[in-house]
Amino acid sequence: MREKLLNTIRKHVIAEYPKEACGVIVQSGNKQIYIPCQNDAEDPLNTFVMRDSDYRSAEMQGEVIMIIHSHPDVPVLIPSEMDRIQCDYSGIEWGIMSWPDGDFCTFSPRADRDYAGRPWVLGHADCWSLIREYHRREHGIELRNWSVPYEWWTAGKESRYDDNWQAEGFIEVSEMQPGDMIMMKIAAPVTNHAAIYLGNNIMLHHNFGNLSARVPYGQYFRDRTVRVVRHKDLLC
The missing domain is CATH 3.90.1720.10 (endopeptidase domain like (from Nostoc punctiforme))
Structure with missing residues (x-):
């Protein structure tokens, strides 16, 4: 990922800290743009729920190619099982930035996992x-x-x-x-x-x-x- 895009994400993560920041990257023509979204979770310090209207607005600006959120104050940046379930559900790549460490990782939907043995998450794995x-x-x-x-x-x-x-x-x-x-x-x-x-x-x-x-x-x-x-x- 280009440093300019990472810097834009980093600024949003810093502004939202200690809450989890969330947003999307869209492909608009030959440019990739990061669009910050509102976190409507009841517990924004530990999770995120992206505002639907923000996501729909982002879709109008281009193709959503990645979902971004932050993990504040984590000792090691590792996607949680809930992150992976939601990524599977979304069908697109995800990116996570930790703060204040500033580490960044990406992961993709698990396309080859077994149909059986999946945890139940209403709205995402049902x-x-x-x-x-x-x-x-x-x-x-x-x-x-x-x-x-x-x-x-x-x-x-x-x-x-x-x-x-x-x-x-x-x-x-x-x-x-x-x-x-x-x-x-x-x-x-x-x-x-x-x-x-x-x-x-x-x-x-x-x-x-x-x-x-x-x-x-x-x-x-x-x-x-x-x-x-x-x-x-x-x-x-």
């Missing part, structure tokens, strides 16, 4: 995140992001699966085959969970509060299945 990654990695199908960092299904006022599966290109099927998405209603008034059928009565899913896993598609999940769907690009 059932829809797994569905999206599976379709992207296995079939080159890009699905939009419907994950949010709150339990949208509890009151029944939002229906993110029921309202959007058709718009994402899925079609209901009667005979299940590997790669199909199983949509379920688990302890909720609306469809709130989904899994990928792998064949041989095994499904891949990321259930609330648990590690992602390959498990039998047993009676418990069959009784809670609302529909089985297949992406239109996978229809024979």
Whole structure:
């Protein structure tokens, strides 16, 4: 990374210290620009939540190619597991600057990690995140992001699966085959969970509060299945 860009990041990190600073680098034509963003986290000394409007504004100035944040007062600059999960979720490179040491590191999404054994992080590593990654990695199908960092299904006022599966290109099927998405209603008034059928009565899913896993598609999940769907690009 060019020193001029690093200096711009460094100035923002210093200005926000001891809070975590956050921002993005955008590619605008043949130039890379660092755009500071507001940290809206409840505990900005230890984490960051980038303001949505700032990110959208940055997207209007160019392609977002890197997410930046700072780690204040750390003995060694090492990305946390949460950093890595969010980086995986974002699909782009991340950069971290420590302060007052001023060290800088970058890391990329883990493209080859196993689908099973992933920690649950609502809005970043959940059932829809797994569905999206599976379709992207296995079939080159890009699905939009419907994950949010709150339990949208509890009151029944939002229906993110029921309202959007058709718009994402899925079609209901009667005979299940590997790669199909199983949509379920688990302890909720609306469809709130989904899994990928792998064949041989095994499904891949990321259930609330648990590690992602390959498990039998047993009676418990069959009784809670609302529909089985297949992406239109996978229809024979």
